[in-house]
Amino acid sequence: xxxxxxxxxxxxxxxxxxxHALRDISLSIEENEYVAIMGPSGSGxxxxxxxVGCLDTPTxxxxxxxxxxxxxxxxxxxxxxxxxxxxxxxxxxxxxxRMTAFQNVELPLIYGRAARHTRAExxxxxxxxxxxxxxxxxxxxxxxxxxxxxxxxxRALINRPSIILADEPTGNLDSVTGEEIMQVFxxxxxxxxxxILVTHEQYxxxxxxxxxxxxxGRIASDTTx
Amino acid sequence: MGTLERASPGTGFRQGSAKAMEFRETLxxxxxxxxxxxxxxxxxxxGIVIGTGSLVSVMSLIAGLNxxxxxxxxxxxxxxxxxxxxxxxxxxxxxxYKDRKHITLExxxxxxxxxxxxxxxxxxxxxxxxxxxxxVMKYTLVSxxxxxxxxxxxxxxxxxxxxxxxxxxxxxxxxxxxxxxxxELFPVRDPLGKEVRVGGRRFTVVGILKSKGDIFxxxxxxxxxxxxxxxxxxxxxxxxxxxxCSPAEGVPIERTMDDIRQVMRTMTGIVGLALLVGxxxxxxxxxxxxxxxxxxxxxxxxxGARRGDITSQFLIESIILTxxxxxxxxxxxxxxALLVKAVTPLPAEVTVAAVAxxxxxxxxxxxxxxxxxxxxxGRLRPIEALRYE
Ligand SMILES: Nc1ncnc2c1ncn2[C@@H]1O[C@H](COP(=O)(O)OP(=O)(O)O)[C@@H](O)[C@H]1O
Ligand SMILES: [Mg+2]
Numbered sequence: 130x131x132x133x134x135x136x137x138x139x140x141x142x143x144x145x146x147x148x149h150a151l152r153d154i155s156l157s158i159e160e161n162e163y164v165a166i167m168g169p170s171g172s173g174x175x176x177x178x179x180x181v182g183c184l185d186t187p188t189x190x191x192x193x194x195x196x197x198x199x200x201x202x203x204x205x206x207x208x209x210x211x212x213x214x215x216x217x218x219x220x221x222x223x224x225x226x227r228m229t230a231f232q233n234v235e236l237p238l239i240y241g242r243a244a245r246h247t248r249a250e251x252x253x254x255x256x257x258x259x260x261x262x263x264x265x266x267x268x269x270x271x272x273x274x275x276x277x278x279x280x281x282x283x284r285a286l287i288n289r290p291s292i293i294l295a296d297e298p299t300g301n302l303d304s305v306t307g308e309e310i311m312q313v314f315x316x317x318x319x320x321x322x323x324x325i326l327v328t329h330e331q332y333x334x335x336x337x338x339x340x341x342x343x344x345x346g347r348i349a350s351d352t353t354x
Numbered sequence: 355m356g357t358l359e360r361a362s363p364g365t366g367f368r369q370g371s372a373k374a375m376e377f378r379e380t381l382x383x384x385x386x387x388x389x390x391x392x393x394x395x396x397x398x399x400x401g402i403v404i405g406t407g408s409l410v411s412v413m414s415l416i417a418g419l420n421x422x423x424x425x426x427x428x429x430x431x432x433x434x435x436x437x438x439x440x441x442x443x444x445x446x447x448x449x450x451y452k453d454r455k456h457i458t459l460e461x462x463x464x465x466x467x468x469x470x471x472x473x474x475x476x477x478x479x480x481x482x483x484x485x486x487x488x489x490v491m492k493y494t495l496v497s498x499x500x501x502x503x504x505x506x507x508x509x510x511x512x513x514x515x516x517x518x519x520x521x522x523x524x525x526x527x528x529x530x531x532x533x534x535x536x537x538e539l540f541p542v543r544d545p546l547g548k549e550v551r552v553g554g555r556r557f558t559v560v561g562i563l564k565s566k567g568d569i570f571x572x573x574x575x576x577x578x579x580x581x582x583x584x585x586x587x588x589x590x591x592x593x594x595x596x597x598x599c600s601p602a603e604g605v606p607i608e609r610t611m612d613d614i615r616q617v618m619r620t621m622t623g624i625v626g627l628a629l630l631v632g633x634x635x636x637x638x639x640x641x642x643x644x645x646x647x648x649x650x651x652x653x654x655x656x657x658g659a660r661r662g663d664i665t666s667q668f669l670i671e672s673i674i675l676t677x678x679x680x681x682x683x684x685x686x687x688x689x690x691a692l693l694v695k696a697v698t699p700l701p702a703e704v705t706v707a708a709v710a711x712x713x714x715x716x717x718x719x720x721x722x723x724x725x726x727x728x729x730x731x732g733r734l735r736p737i738e739a740l741r742y743e
């Protein structure tokens with residue numbers, strides 16, 4: 130099993146108040162699954178993604194990633210997992226604005242300690258995979274929304290992660306561009322990647338092979354198509 | 355992390371896990387960030403350039419004169435100028451002189467460097483009991499002086515010698531006693547080489563002054579003179595120094611006084627201002643930089659940066675900035691000082707101390723505003739950093 134969440138809770142303390150963002154989540158995801166996570170705003174989708182992506186840790190319960198208990202790891206160990214195992218795609222792209230597309234894509238390789246002579250080739254290969262070779266030396270502000278998201282996807286892919294996490298990747302794109310981006314994910318899934326994607330839109334979710342619906346921090350339904 | 359090895363092929367390019375990022379990468383990344391944020395880098399550097407630059411130039415110009423005084427001037431006798439914090443005759447309340455910062459020995463040295471100044475003596479005084487062998491003179495004037503005082507204040511030595519440069523330099527416990535003191539404490543014996551207590555401290559008599567008589571019924575011989583440095587060691591260095599000086603040969607006394615006045619005025623708050631401007635500039639820009647980059651830090655962490663990767667990047671960035679800025683400031687400040695020296699009567703000397711202090715300022719700025727934010731940046735939790743707007 131790639132991902133195994135058991136009886137997992139996430140509670141935020143806001144002043145004296147407790148916000149139960151996730152309650153009693155148990156969820157298993159296998160390699161090469163393509164999972165869409167749906168649910169109304171505030172239902173805990175992003176919180177779940179952040180925990181799965183090792184950006185955050187559960188308050189309670191267990192998260193096994195390839196059999197390793199993630200809740201027990203320290204900051205640097207989590208960073209290593211993010212580097213080697215996780216590829217993030219954000220709704221707002223989160224590219225570094227002063228770097229070119231090429232440099233943005235290369236960055237995870239540097240943090241992954243890839244030897245320099247191997248890097249350029251990897252970057253070009255990945256830029257090709259998302260169809261952006263011509264735009265490699267442009268900065269994000271010289272790119273369209275769809276192109277930026279392709280750069281972000283390339284950046285997420287470059288270290289060949291076990292899981293690709295995308296939190297509303299089409300949320301800031303028009304529907305045509307969104308559909309193009311979904312085609313990219315489709316290709317990645319077909320190539321054997323594991324993808325977890327958050328979306329509000331039913332038509333986006335239908336690209337996935339499994340739909341998990343959250344409501345008030347709980348899993349309301351989990352259907353495989 | 356063995357359990358997390360990728361099953362799929364292609365992870366061969368990820369090498370050893372505990373390995374530090376190549377220094378070259380961190381350096382390149384820092385340089386790239388600095389270059390791509392030219393305005394921000396420039397602003398940060400500007401603060402340091404201004405800070406170190408004004409430090410070096412001001413320190414060179416006044417060569418250690420660090421007080422901001424509007425000194426009291428008076429011509430004593432025909433050709434002696436006396437610079438003191440307080441006038442000889444005070445009118446009204448003494449609060450009027452409170453704002454005048456005290457004059458230091460370094461001020462005296464700076465006045466001495468003026469081309470229009472001939473000889474300079476510095477002195478400080480207080481009153482203490484003087485004792486020898488059971489005899490005591492109460493509230494005798496104790497004057498801490500430099501060697502030049504002998505000539506400037508017209509003292510004649512009856513026996514022995516006056517305070518010398520070596521006495522001052524070594525802070526010796528040497529004392530020159532006035533005629534009254536000699537007569538009172540040593541009615542029969544020769545005072546030379548004997549020990550007297552000045553305010554309880556032991557001094558050796560090295561000289562006896564000729565009598566100066568009295569003025570307005572007060573004896574001018576009821577005093578002892580000790581090295582000014584010894585005085586400061588014994589009674590503290592917080593008393594304001596009185597500078598007595600004579601104009602250089604052939605220079606009208608008014609011109610000398612003008613020059614001294616100018617030196618004294620130059621100091622007014624400049625050092626404080628320089629430090630303030632530089633420090634605040636650096637602080638502002640660095641803080642803004644860290645704050646506005648919180649999200650960047652979150653992104654970097656999300657894609658695999660470790661704590662140390664972030665910390666070293668920020669650290670190297672500020673080291674580069676303070677290094678370049680500091681060097682530019684020191685060079686510029688020295689240039690300004692030398693220029694001023696060339697075109698005005700102000701003395702300037704680019705001292706090692708000034709350069710060292712400026713470099714230290716740059717380093718401290720780098721440390722205070724670089725290391726700490728870098729550490730903070732490294733410790734930021736990715737999720738919170740990403741949330742930051
Ligand atoms: N850092 C946080 N501090 C406090 N409350 C939070 C924090 N993050 C999320 N929450 C709360 O947790 C709940 C779930 O949030 P989130 O996972 O962002 O929902 P979604 O992505 O489904 O819109 C919401 O009520 C949100 O306000
Ligand atoms: Mg969300």
